[in-house]
Structures are given as structure tokens and as C-alpha cells.
Amino acid sequence: MPHKWAMVVDLDRCTGCEACVVACHAENNIPTVGEDQAARGRAMHWIRVERYWEGDFPNPRVRFQPVLCQQCDDAPCEPVCPTYASYHTSEGLNQQAYNRCIGTRFCANACPYNVRVFNFFDPKWDKPLHLQLNPDVSLRSVGIMEKCNFCAQRIKSAEIQAEAETREMKDGEFTTACAQSCASEALVFGDLNDPQSKVSRLASSNRSTKLLGELGTKPNVTYLQRGT
């Protein structure tokens, strides 16, 4: 049975700590762009925690919403890429082939969630931080679009391991960097095609919604609405 990778985000559990953002940067060799560039709207976060304020003093409330690539089944970013850099894998992932990207930025315009980030300059890591780079993930150069790919390197490495040991993959055997770092277990990653997986059970909850589901993109990230 082919895998269908999905994620569940429990908005009741998210504390807004942004450990997921940091972990994602570390795992996927995402550069920090600097204060100046971030102020111009060019921060490169594959996952970001959105903050929405509700109500006024003395009872303001904050809603946190981690937004990452929704790995849409009918992704609007895929057909618009002129060089097939953005395409759909058989395991339900929306992949980005960095080598093919010529930087037209059409996919980023087409994405309703604004989850695609662009390398406006050549990324730099100040020494000695270049020693911290993950050897499993390729470095991107200027003019290339990138985004969350559910830590495809971890998926691949687990698949190879399972095949080498001639066994099926187990739920929870590996997970994405963001889900791994989440202290409150708000992010859960797994195989939707496995009915026993945590992701499948959580996704069928009566709190489950899809972000901008009415657009018909069929996202694979399920958001569990806040109870309160």
C-alpha cells in the first residue's frame, strides 16, 4: 500500500513557541536572511507561526496557527511551473526539484497559503555555523524557490532502512523536524493510508478542518480547531 504523508496540527495545543520554525531551519539548511531583509518581507520560514489577536484590553486573546506547505492534492502551484520544478510524487507530496527551478516565481503567486519562499540572494552562513549544515539536504542558490517537503530526506532514509530490513514502516518510527521539536505535540506527522497511525485517528476527529478548504486545493494538513 503506497504511503500518503499527512500532518495534523492541533491548534488547542500550539503555544506559539516557534521551536518548529527553528528545528526546520536547522534540519533543512534554511538560511537566516538578516533583520533588514526580514523587515522587507523576505524571511525564509518553511513553517511559520501566525499570530492573530482577538478582542481588546482587558481581554485580548492570541490565536497561534502554524502554517506550512499543505501538500495539496490539487496543488495550484504545480501546473504553473514552466519547467516541472514543482510536481506531485506518488506518495502525495508536493516536491520541489531545486535544479529545475529557473525562478519565475509563478508557483509562489499561485499558492493561496503563501508558504513558498524564494532565495533572493545567495544564502550565507557565518562561520562556524556552516559546520552545522545537514549533509542530507542540498543547499540552494540564488533564484531558486523552496518550501516544506515534509522532510523528504527523513522519509527517504526511513524507507531505505525499512527496505534494507525487509519490513514495513512503523508509525512514529520517524517524523519531521517540526513535529519532533514540538513540546506540546501539536504537530503530528504520519501516513494517512495507515488506519492505525496517529495521524489517521486525529484527522478523523470532529474538530478537524482544512485551511482554505473551500478553494478546492485538497490540502493534506488537517487543523484541529480550538475547543475554547
Add this chain to the structure above:
Amino acid sequence: MQRTAEQIEKDLLRPIFRSSPRYWIAVGISSSLVLAGVYAFGYQLYNGIGVWGINSPVFWALDITNFVFWIGISHAGTLISAILRLCNATWRRPVTRCAEAITVFSIIIGGLVPLCHIGRPWLAYWMIPYPNQRCIWPNFRSPLAWDFFAISTYLTGSTTFLYLPTIPDFAAIRDASKGLRKRIYSMLALGWQGTPRQWQRLEIAMHIMAIAIVPVAVSVHTIVSWDFSMTLVPMWHSSIFGPYFVIGAIFSGIAALILAMALLRRFLHLEEYLKPVHFNNLGKLLLTMSLLWFYFTFAERLTTWYGNTPAEMTVFWETINQHFAPMFWIMVLCNFVIPLPLLAIKKLRTIIGTAIASGAIVVGMWIERFLIIVPSLDHKFLSYSQGSYRPTWVEDTLMAASFGMMALLYLLFAKFVPMISIWEMKVGLQPHGGGIVTTEVPGAKRHGLVLEGPLPTDVEE
């Protein structure tokens, strides 16, 4: 005043052989703008496209505005040359070549913009489906792939459409020059003589080209508009974009043509050829386009406002009464309020009146393209990730360079090619204007040819 063939020949060949100092100053200024643009592009290649003002989520801004603007301007030649040729409107004769020249050069500039705006311009050739062993291949489902094919076809067609009727004029220059100039023009004229067979074949080829180029032009700007409407972005995902853009393109194209004609008339002393009647007729066409533009804009805004969906209304109010409101209302002023009286009132529809209206329209249409792109990208669905945009000096320089390049190409064209089609003007002199012959000479038969209408000199001025 009826001119003779000899006079036409002398008047229209004069700029080829002589230029005033003003001409060289104009060439100098436009060349410097182009060089500034080359420097800015080099700076961008070296440092990365971050030297522009684009960001997340406004990934397209001035670059695509200019792209759509220049491709829009290119519809000048198509309408005038092809449609008026097919309708047998004889007043088009002096206007066709300067219109076709605008078309070819603005397609070239518009085609260069996408090459410069992508993140890795040195890989732009991957849009071409060429056999390779790396599995690089264009995605034919992408509107950008459609753009590539459409613009290539349009460029090929327009260049052919421009070049074919210049062949006899190159032959005229060849016969009037000596030395190196003669050799160059001999090559350009392909050894044209002017035998009846050649004339017949040329006219048939022009007729086929006129029929073929109109659907191509309509498809090109429709496909450019589909770069936007094929996405889910609020106020982009609209089926009106195809016709809206085509009308807007013809609108800005005619305006650019009137401006070019006014300048040519003044500086090349073509007062006898580009007469008030031409500006009057083009002014009437421009008026129609202005009304059509208003109709499409109104229809699009009314449907958005009436539908009242949250995402679209955010963008809507941004342009009507918030951040982009000044630009929006200037656009309405330039595209509709100023041109309407100048073009509708016959007394005001003079050369100066149409030129002022055209200048306003060119500015207004540029603003329209900007307002289609940036407010929508600024405000997509998730309000947290909305943004803003401000251009940098690199983008401004590249934009100025595009105007400089247009001016430079046009100036060079005026130097090397007669701006008014000499042989077509001579056909206009013929007593039957190229139509039915009534004469007793044996062999001169009555053919069922359509009488092409009154000559320009007969039309009231």
C-alpha cells in the same frame, strides 16, 4: 495637393540619406538609457534578484507590469496594418509601417523582460523544448510555456509582416545608393526587381499574413492575461481577463501609435503624408477603445463589489479608497476622463488633441497593469502573510531602459528604413487606387476587384 511618384520617393527616402543633429542627440540619450539598463541588469545578475523590491508575497511587480505593458503596446501594428488592410481602408497606407515597427520592437522588449526577471536568467533557455539528456522539458500545462510559444509566434509573424512590404522599398534604396550602402540594401532587398509575378505574390502573401496575424495577436494577449487568471489569487481568477487585456492592449497600442506618428510628422517633416485625417480616424478608434475599456473595468468592479466575497473585497477597497486609491483614480482620469472630451468632440480631435489623449492613455494603461498585479498579490487569502511593495533603483532603471530601448530601436529603424511605405503610397496615387480599371486598351480587363474607397486626399480634413 496631389503628389507625384517622384515626390513621394524623394520625401520618404530623405531621412535615409540625411539626418539632423537633433536625431543624433536623441540616439545618444536613448542609448545612454539602454546602457544604464545593461549596467543595472549586470548588477542584478552579480548580486542576486534581491536587489529588486519584490518580496513575499509580492513576487511580481514592476517587471511583469512592464512585460504586460510592452506586449500590450505591440497590438498597435496588428490592428492598423492587418485589420484595416483586410477592411480595405485606404487611409491606413501612410500609417502601416510605423505601426508595424512599434509592434516588432515592443514584442522584442516585452519578450526580453521575462528573460531578465527570472531568478536564474542564464537558464531561461530551458523554456525551449530542445532534446537533451537531462530530462529538462517545459511543462505545457503552464501559462508561462504558453507565453513562450505565443510570443515567439507573434514575433515571427510580426517581423515577417514588417519585413515583407519593406522589400520593394529596400530595392528603391538599393537603386538610389552606392558602395557599401548599396551592397547592404541589395542583400536586404533579396534581389527584388518588381516583376508582375513578384508583386502578385507579395500582395497575396501580405493578405494571408493579415488574416493570420489577427488571431495570433488576440491569442497572445489573452495568454498573457492567463498568467494571472489561471491562479486562485483574489481578483485575478476572473474570466474577463482575456478580453479585458486584449481590449486594453489595442487601446494602449493605438495611443502609442498616435504618439509615434505625431513625433514622426514633426521631426521627419511628413506633414504631407501623416495628415489630420489620419489622426482623426485613429482618434475615433481610440475613443471606441476608451469606452470599451471603461465598460470592462466597470463590469469587473461591479461584479466584485456585488459578490462581496471577503478576499476579493479586501483587494477591491485597497484600490478604490485605500492604499492604491490615488493610482486608481489617476488611471481613470488618464484612460477615460481626459481622453473622452478630447476624442469625442470633433473640434478637439486634432493632432495635438489626440496626442495629449494618447500620452495620458499610455500612462493610464501602465498604471492599470500595475494595479492588476500588486494589490492582488499584496492581499491574498491569509491576512498574516500580506505585504507591501516598493521598487528599487534597479527596477526603475530597467524600466527606463525599456523605454530608451524602444526609442533607440525606433530611431535606428527610421534611419535605415523608410517610415512610410513608399510603394503603397504610390498605389494610393493610382487613378483607381488599385481597384477597377475602365479603359479601352486590349488586355486591360475589368477585374472583379473591390474599389478600395476614397483616397486620403478626398476625405474631408
Add this chain to the structure above:
Amino acid sequence: MKVLYGLYSDPETAQVAVNALNEAASELKFDPRQIVIVSGEPHEGYEFADSHLTSLPYRWAVLGGAIGALSGFLLTTLSQRAYPIVTGGMPITPPWTNGIIIYELTMLGAILMTLIVLLCGARLPNFKGVITDPEIWMGKILVGVIDPPKDSPSELEKCLLEAGATEVKQLNSTSR
């Protein structure tokens, strides 16, 4: 090649000259196909100008369009089937989007075929040498004979003058 020709100030006299030359062809011993007519603008409605009317280029243009359409279809459909990549849940060979590419290549095919047919039909580029006279650009029409028979040049000249030539000239070698 040598050309003996007369210059005529309007198409009527040119037609008279062509008729006269045709009649005199057998007498003066040259082939009617050696008659050459050159003008600086097209003259429709006269037999000498309209003898080459044809509708073939239109059919060639349609053929060119058909070739373009076929190549567009093969380009899109075959390459998409060879490397089927899923994008956005769309079918691998969507007819609507492939149709746009096919349409553009159809028009390109028609345009290129028209250009080729023109170049072939008008015998361009012409490497054999150009028969021309500066007067044709001032509205005159050149009617003459290529490689006139050597034994009767003065009779040919008389024939041309009688038809109403403003002047008769001889071109001894054609320029390129």
C-alpha cells in the same frame, strides 16, 4: 544578361507595349517569355500585371497550418506521455492546455509556409542579377526583352518607341 527596354509613363501604354512585343515576337525572332516587365509599384487591373493571379498560396498556408497543428499535437502529447508527471491533479495530457500550444504552432506553421511560398514564388533571393532602372521608382514602367536577338536591335527599338516609350535604353550587364 543584356536587356533592351523602353520606359513607359503609365500602365496603359505599358500594356500597349506588351501587346506589341507579343505580336512582334515571332517576327523579330525572340521568345515571348523573354519579355520582362518591371515596375516600382503593383498595377492591378491590367493583363500584364494580373497574369500571375493564383490562389495556391492560400492552400499552402492551410497546409502549413495543418503541419503546425500536427507537430504541436505530437510535441505536447507524446512528450507528456513519455514522461508522465503529475501536477495539480490535472490529467497528464489535458486537451485544453495542449490545445493552446497546438493553436500557436498552427499559426506559426501557416506564417512560415506563407513566407517560404512567397520566397519560392517570387524567386527570391535573386542571385541571377537585377534588372532595374532608376526611373521605375519615379513611376515609370520598364518593358523590354532579355537577351534581344542580335540581328534586329533597331527594329525592336522602333517597336518599343512606337508603343509610346519615353526613352529606350540598353542594359548591358545586370547588377547583383
